[in-house]
Amino acid sequence: MNAPRAASKADPSDIRVINRLLMFDLLFPQNRMSRAELGRQTGLSRVAASEAASDMLDKAILRESGTDEREGRGKRGRLLTIDPDVWRIVSIDLSQPYVMRGALVNLQGHIVHRMELPLEAANTVSLDDVIDTIRELIDRASDHVLGIGISIPGVVTTEGRVMLSANLGWKNLELRDLIEGEFGVHTRVCNDANTALLAERFLGDGSPDSLFIQITSGIGAAVLVDDKIVYGIGHAAGEIGHVVVEPNGPECPCGKRGCLETLISAPVLHAKLINEPDQRQEILTHAGELLGTALSMPTSLLDLSDVAIYGPADIVGETFLSAAEQTVNRLTSSQFHTPTRVRRCEQGDDIVLLGQAVAVMQARVGRL
CATH class of the missing domain: 3.30.420.40 (ATPase, nucleotide binding domain)
Incomplete structure (x- = not known):
């Protein structure tokens, strides 16, 4: 899922992040591979691939799912896949008129719970409404929230500041800092078209x-x-x-x-x-x-x-x-x-919710 390239002199923690993302990218959303196959396809050594896999298993990012059924002699390797049952992403879509949409998304890109808040006017949503919706979704996710993602129609910096959203009437709003300060959870704020593109790329064609x-x-x-x-x-x-x-x-x-x-x-x-x-x-x-x-x-x-x-x-x-x-x-x-x-x-009306979840995974899976 767009793992960064390693620098010639990288910090060991950065290398671990890169290795995790390389393997997660190959498995996302529902592929199954052995450690050996993941090592071959990523170019990682056996030790590096095994360490990254074990680390993600320990953190419930991956889980074992059957054995390698290839023909031939030798011990069958255990297959790994992304674990859909533990971590949740809180995804908020503020791009639709007359409704604010929220969802809990698992690590395989499936919506496991959704909610909608009707709006009185086409594009009037208050920050209190956004915070209340996030809080309700977090309560449903228990203690396993990977991150929060919010999609906005308008110009948004990579640091999560809404420079201008004419539709919502927001300008120079430090939305990421505000939400992280409220919940203490990593938050990404993105332009809605950018997140929709991520959904089409990684969950579509x-x-x-x-x-x-x-x-x-x-x-x-x-x-x-x-x-x-x-x-x-x-x-x-x-x-x-x-x-x-x-x-x-x-x-x-x-x-x-x-x-x-x-x-x-x-x-x-x-x-x-x-x-x-x-x-x-x-x-x-x-x-x-x-x-x-x-x-x-x-x-x-x-x-x-x-x-x-x-x-x-x-x-x-x-x-x-x-x-x-x-x-x-x-x-x-x-x-x-x-x-x-x-x-x-190909992603239908959930495209922004799913793409925002992908954006959170890109930021968090390697650093969990």
Whole structure:
């Protein structure tokens, strides 16, 4: 799960973290391997692989699950798998209008308990409500909480400060510090598109180099290069919604005209489809072509060939996806660039909750 590379002169504790993550990555979410096979695939020595495995067994990160059934002589090795029964991640999704969603997620990426808090207005959620929801989930998890994860629509630093969430009305909020101070539990606060991309990558069909597009009330994006999220110098990478695709198009609240968000966000397209039901094919084709145009630059610049799109099923269907894929490949055609696949993501409505859990695992499994 994106284990860091070892430095030439690494601290022994850092090496142990790397070894754990290398092995956890191979087993996640539900693979089974022997210690010997884990050593071969990670390149670790027998001693290092055995030490890492024993350490994770002791901490209930892994458990034994049967024996190696390969043919041949010799003693059968015990198979290891990730233990789903002990540790829990508290995952909070603040990206949905009219509801705050929370869940307990196990180490195999399965939701074992969920809860929802209806909101009076589309994006009004109080910190007290967030804290109360986390407290209730922690109480259900007993003493085995690996960490807390909160997904936010907006610009979030890697240190967990919400620089700006226009949807929630939050600015310069030290949310990670606030939650850690309240509960004494490691906390990660992330942008919702970034966490959704992690779910698609590690629990779906995503690749180590991919682009995720989120079509909801706005247009968000996230980029993964070499299995690492691209954040940008101002923590605002992925703001594709305000790329101008029609210079004479509708005015955007940001001050420009013809931003992608003003043309293909879910509310805009739903309004067009209601007003012109006979033009459904044309509306969705044109929307896909606009997205394909916006995608042509990042996919060509970063040599990306995997684009996953999350959005309402009545929008993100074959017509829309085909138009986007054809357009991006027409605009980026090159003998050096692999044709881009534009597809619907696979994780459904739990994508943000699951991706936030993955983000917590990445931060905590190696250091438990």
